Amino acid sequence: MPTRLATLPSVIVLISIVIISLLLSMGFGTAELGYSAIWQCLTEQCQRSIYQTILIDIRFPRVLMGFLAGFALAAAGALMQNVTRNPLADPYLFGIVAGAGLGATLSSYLPESIQAVSLPLAAFVGALFAVSIAVMVLMHSNWRRVEHLLLAGVAVSFLLSAFTSFILYFGEAFASNRVIFWLMGSLARADYSALMWTFPVVLIACLLALIYARQLDSLLLSDESAKALGVNVDKLRLLALVICAAMTAVIVSYCGGIGFVGLMIPHIVRPFFGLTTAKLLLSSGLIGGCFLVWVDVIARTIIPGQEIPIGIITSVIGSIFFLFLMRKM
């Protein structure tokens, strides 16, 4: 078992990884710019105005969006694993993504002109819809077994995916294609307006989770022990799930389905940075952000001149990781 780092070294290590990832990843893409040109662009003026466009208008928002998406998905995964005390919890397995997918699919029938607002909104509503079905079922059984939350999530996930498939099957081919590609996940749509929508949601969600971090920690042992410590367990868990749903939904609505980040990253982070909520949430977020930035580098460079959906790569890495995890458990 690796030794857990103290707070200060953790912060230094995490921040260095983040800065290095953000800067280095800017250098990868279809156009070979070279780091000296990037450095010049960042510090003074770009050599050529086309560099300005590529770096500042295309790559920079994309790298930031990748980081934000990875941050949000990993933080949501960390939070969910802690509140359900289930190391296999992930927003993706919980129906949130399927719900967002259904919402996004339905919204593709709305007029083109309002898509910029309606798509994320519909995905968000869809995600909340998925969570509320799962939660309602569990409220009925009085939260007797927290593991059931996950099983309910899987059932909801299949149900909503079936609706999505049905709509896509009978939908117009071009629109269906667009939704299918969207479901595979991509950062190609990233721009500053997407960042402006997603960043505040992720920020508020994380702040809320951090405010409740102490109470959330009490859930790590058992519901009963949390109650004996004066924590309103049902309310707190519901709040945490809404936070996860909000973060995941807003990311999925702009980037599509990017699976396994939330499942995998907290497992990698836990042995080094600790597992109490505040530490796990922040370190998972930062490492998850870097992870997705590098996955996106692979997505846009591995086949020259063509991009592959980022969700495909995270799913390959994530499911292999998942299988190794099962072997060890």
Place this chain on the structure above:
Amino acid sequence: MSAVQLQAKNITWQVDNKIIVDDVSLSVEKGQTLGIVGPNGAGKTSLLKCLYQELPLTSGDVLLDGIAVNSLARKLLAQKIAVVSQLHEPVFSLTVFDIVHMGLIPHKNFFEQDTSEDHQLIELALAKVDLSDKQHQIFNTLSGGEQQRCLIARAIVQQPIVMIMDEPTNHLDVYYQHQILSIVKKLKLTLVITIHDLNLAAQYCDRILLLANGKVKAFDLPEKVLQPTLLKQIFKLDCLVDVNPLTMKARVTFSGGLNAD
């Protein structure tokens, strides 16, 4: 004698028309130890849960220093009553420190950070249960006795006036049974403990409540509760009660099933 600190007045708890805790009344004076004994399924754990509001009372009242506990906010109640329940193995690799640190929860508001006093409190609690050198160990790797002590340290950090413990000596060997009970006795808190071993109950408790089928069969001083006829009726075994020459407390010896007839 000092004042009554925790009191239950005719409390009943039932699920689906099945009465689990049946019209129980009890009281514990400040600083005293109450042991709840009785056969498996008597409702001991449920009775404890009624006392600390984990289970909603069907009828009756639980009073803490004369105030009904169901009128207190959860958080306030957790500042006054600490619970050491039966052991759970956490899924994640929580350290001893992580768990003891949870004891601060009822005393903290949002945004409130740990102070150096808090850390002193944790250090002190760990020292009292003799786990100072193991605070960075993973809880799941500790022995049963150490895990129990870790949960007691968490309860100490809660700074309660009443401590409720469910079978704290379960699965422990003789040495650790006595170690656990001595540690909690030294805290000078009002204690309510469920316990299987009648001799341990006689040795460490000021009062014993004998529970069977959710009903109080006896509630008195240990030597008054531990009577052969009553014990035979409840535990269905012949027994002898005499005085333990080492502790001068009541000692119960059961004949066992083999030579019963």
